[in-house]
Amino acid sequence: AQKVTQAQTEISVVEKEDVTLDCVYETRxxxxxxxxxxxxxxxxxxxxxxxxxxxxQNEISGRYSWNFQKSTSSFNFTITASQVVDSAVYFCALxxxxxxxxxxxxxxxxxxxxxL
Amino acid sequence: xxxVSQHPSWVICKSGTSVKIECRSLDFQATTMFWYRQFPxxxxxxxxxxxxxxxxxxxxxxxxxxxxxxxxSLTLSTLTVTSAHPEDSSFYICSARAGTGNxxxxxxxxxxxxxTRLTVT
Numbered sequence: 001a002q003k004v005t006q007a008q009t010e011i012s013v014v015e016k017e018d019v020t021l022d023c024v025y026e027t028r029x030x031x032x033x034x035x036x037x038x039x040x041x042x043x044x045x046x047x048x049x050x051x052x053x054x055x056x057q058n059e060i061s062g063r064y065s066w067n068f069q070k071s072t073s074s075f076n077f078t079i080t081a082s083q084v085v086d087s088a089v090y091f092c093a094l095x096x097x098x099x100x101x102x103x104x105x106x107x108x109x110x111x112x113x114x115x116l
Numbered sequence: 117x118x119x120v121s122q123h124p125s126w127v128i129c130k131s132g133t134s135v136k137i138e139c140r141s142l143d144f145q146a147t148t149m150f151w152y153r154q155f156p157x158x159x160x161x162x163x164x165x166x167x168x169x170x171x172x173x174x175x176x177x178x179x180x181x182x183x184x185x186x187x188x189s190l191t192l193s194t195l196t197v198t199s200a201h202p203e204d205s206s207f208y209i210c211s212a213r214a215g216t217g218n219x220x221x222x223x224x225x226x227x228x229x230x231x232t233r234l235t236v237t
Contacts, residue, residue, distance in 0.1 A: 037228075043209075043231040043233070044230040045209065045228035047227065103150075103162055104150070104162070104211075106159045107159060109159055111157075
């Protein structure tokens with residue numbers, strides 16, 4: 001069974017603050033893939049990043065960075081110098097295994113509110 | 117990049133009627149598409165996996181006779197909510213994985229449509 005936990009339901013920060021969104025996962029698969037998606041108020045899901053289980057390199061993309069710690073089963077997402085446009089719900093997701101039946105399991109999401 | 121188009125964006129229908137939602141992959145072929153449902157302020161729950169040319173695979177607890185899925189071509193899957201009731205009001209969102217047929221790459225991300233907000237009155 002797969003499980004993704006996003007313990008932070010809502011976070012509110014002031015613009016330019018840094019913010020970290022936590023994600024903890026559970027899976028029995030040795031090969032798995034982790035994702036982060038952004039869902040702005042308009043509703044569409046925007047893909048942000050993918051990380052596979054055998055690549056623990058952290059990644060930085062502009063103001064976004066991701067910290068994958070296999071030892072703690074965590075895949076945290078940090079936004080540096082947050083902006084109002086970052087306000088959205090962020091979902092962490094996990095797909096375990098490589099079979100055709102492998103499904104994407106979403107966490108419950110973290111609602112980020114960035115204010116001026 | 118891969119684009120998934122979903123139509124309509126929103127629909128209001130009367131209780132007892134049926135509603136069809138279309139999901140198209142615009143610039144890639146998708147032998148597999150996924151239908152999710154999202155209640156307000158909740159996560160996405162997978163309803164079913166739509167397979168081109170064969171029957172959809174439904175998740176436990178999802179009524180296959182109520183949520184009819186048809187995946188007749190490599191670029192189109194439809195979800196029909198039959199005899200809709202107010203409790204079916206929700207945000208329905210489809211997704212597809214760009215890649216080579218049904219076998220990957222498995223690490224390729226799902227691309228989501230913009231979703232359909234269904235309100236049943």
